[in-house]
Every structure is written in structure tokens, then in C-alpha cells.
Amino acid sequence: MSVTVQDSEGRTLSPCSLERAQGLVAAGAAEWVTASPAVIRLHRAVQLPTVSPPEPHPLSGRKTLLHICCGPCATFTVNTLRAAGAVLTGYWYNPNIQPYSEHERRRESLARFAEQVDLPIIWHPGYEMTAFFHAVHGQEQFGLRCRACYRLRLESTARVAAQQGFEAFSTTLLISPYQDIESIRLIGDELATRYGVSFYWENLRRGFKQHHQLAQDYGLYRQQYCGCVYSEWEALDRDAPTGRRNTPRRDMPQPGLQGRG
Numbered sequence: 001m002s003v004t005v006q007d008s009e010g011r012t013l014s015p016c017s018l019e020r021a022q023g024l025v026a027a028g029a030a031e032w033v034t035a036s037p038a039v040i041r042l043h044r045a046v047q048l049p050t051v052s053p054p055e056p057h058p059l060s061g062r063k064t065l066l067h068i069c070c071g072p073c074a075t076f077t078v079n080t081l082r083a084a085g086a087v088l089t090g091y092w093y094n095p096n097i098q099p100y101s102e103h104e105r106r107r108e109s110l111a112r113f114a115e116q117v118d119l120p121i122i123w124h125p126g127y128e129m130t131a132f133f134h135a136v137h138g139q140e141q142f143g144l145r146c147r148a149c150y151r152l153r154l155e156s157t158a159r160v161a162a163q164q165g166f167e168a169f170s171t172t173l174l175i176s177p178y179q180d181i182e183s184i185r186l187i188g189d190e191l192a193t194r195y196g197v198s199f200y201w202e203n204l205r206r207g208f209k210q211h212h213q214l215a216q217d218y219g220l221y222r223q224q225y226c227g228c229v230y231s232e233w234e235a236l237d238r239d240a241p242t243g244r245r246n247t248p249r250r251d252m253p254q255p256g257l258q259g260r261g
Contacts, residue, residue, distance in 0.1 A: 004039040005040055059200055064167065065090075065164070069172050071215065075218060076208075098228055102223070162195040
């Protein structure tokens with residue numbers, strides 16, 4: 001039998017057993033208030049610990065521009081950041097995606113997802129494939145070109161965020177195990193300082209498995225390579241000179257494995 005315990009000020013404390021309650025009453029430390037339900041009141045006040053309210057999420061209530069690399073990667077990311085209280089707008093700028101038909105297929109897939117979840121999108125005009133090649137010229141090797149590509153896309157996001165009054169910016173690239181999220185963090189923080197807009201970084205890889213199912217649920221196109229012509233080449237040819245040689249490639253396409261991001 002559980003007995004409700006109050007202190008001398010009438011504040012409810014943790015309950016105790018009937019035997020413990022009887023012992024307190026017998027010792028003169030408490031008295032019975034009611035027998036049914038069983039309630040005792042202590043003859044002393046108890047200082048209750050102060051419970052601090054939880055810290056608000058860094059994006060809670062903040063107008064945030066989210067760079068989106070593709071529809072599938074947006075699914076879990078958008079749901080997670082919205083649940084944290086972020087006021088999201090998506091941003092599409094991915095000149096690395098080649099060929100143009102692939103760029104358009106991914107863009108149209110994102111547009112369908114955005115419509116389903118009522119997500120406003122800022123669409124960067126045009127297709128700046130040459131900007132990507134200028135950015136990675138001389139550093140086409142895997143890893144080097146990726147960091148140049150992150151910078152290209154994140155800088156455009158930070159610039160638009162600053163111009164249009166956003167308080168923070170982030171990217172869906174943070175969900176992918178195929179991306180160097182530590183480099184993304186360093187670049188994002190650097191650009192945040194330059195443009196005066198906070199960069200939000202979080203390791204979202206915990207949602208990578210779930211994002212495949214979400215993409216299927218939303219009926220989204222799921223790609224088989226990161227986006228640039230080099231990544232497509234490496235996905236199909238393990239001896240491609242721009243990639244890592246003679247090692248098992250985690251980004252080699254497997255039957256049914258899609259949604260690289």
C-alpha cells in the first residue's frame with residue numbers, strides 16, 4: 001500500500017510505504033491526514049529542489065534558411081528541425097548536380113516534397129554548372145573537390161540568408177554518412193562569421209536509415225550518386241583516378257541502395 005506524504009506546508013512529496021508511514025507517525029514526526037486515501041503530513045517543511053526549465057533549442061522560433069541537396073535528405077531533416085521549433089525555408093542551389101537532366105529531376109522531386117509538407121522554397125535561378133567546375137578546378141580528387149563544393153553551396157546559402165533577413169542557416173548534407181560533416185561544420189562556422197548569420201550544425205546521420213523510408217513514403221526520386229560527374233564516374237568505376245583506389249568503396253551502387261545525398 002502506498003501512502004501520500006505531505007510536508008508541513010501541504011506540499012506533496014514522494015509517497016512511502018504503509019509501514020514507513022506508521023513508523024513516522026509513531027515517532028511523532030508525522031500525523032495522519034486521512035485514512036482513505038492514506039495521507040500523512042510531516043511536522044516539518046521540506047525544501048524542494050528547484051527544477052530549471054530545459055534550455056530552448058538553438059533554432060526554436062528562429063527564421064532559418066535550409067540548404068537542400070535533394071528531396072530524400074530533406075525529409076528527416078525538415079521534420080527534425082521543425083520539431084525543434086525552427087521556422088524553415090528551403091534553399092535550392094546545387095550546381096554540382098550533373099547532367100542537367102539529373103539536376104532537374106532532383107529539383108522537381110524536392111518541389112513535390114515541399115508542396116506535400118508546406119515548405120517554402122527559395123529557388124536559385126538558372127543552372128551554374130560552370131561555377132562548380134571553376135570551384136573544383138585543380139582539386140578534382142575526392143575529398144578536395146567535396147570541400148570546395150560544400151563551400152560553393154553554403155556560401156550561396158549564407159549570402160541569401162543575410163540578404164533576406166534569416167537568423168540562421170543550415171544544410172541537409174548533415175544527414176549523409178557520405179559527406180564530411182566536420183568539414184561542413186568548419187566551413188559553415190567560417191561563413192557564419194563572414195555573413196553575420198548563425199550556422200546550425202548537428203549530426204543528423206541517425207536519421208539516414210529512416211530517410212530512405214520517408215522518401216519512399218513521399219514518392220520521391222532517390223538518386224544513386226552524390227551529384228557531380230566525378231561522383232557518378234567513381235560510383236561506376238572503382239579505378240576512377242579522382243577517387244580512392246584499391247579500397248572497398250562504400251559509395252558503390254548496390255541493388256536497391258539509393259538516396260545518396
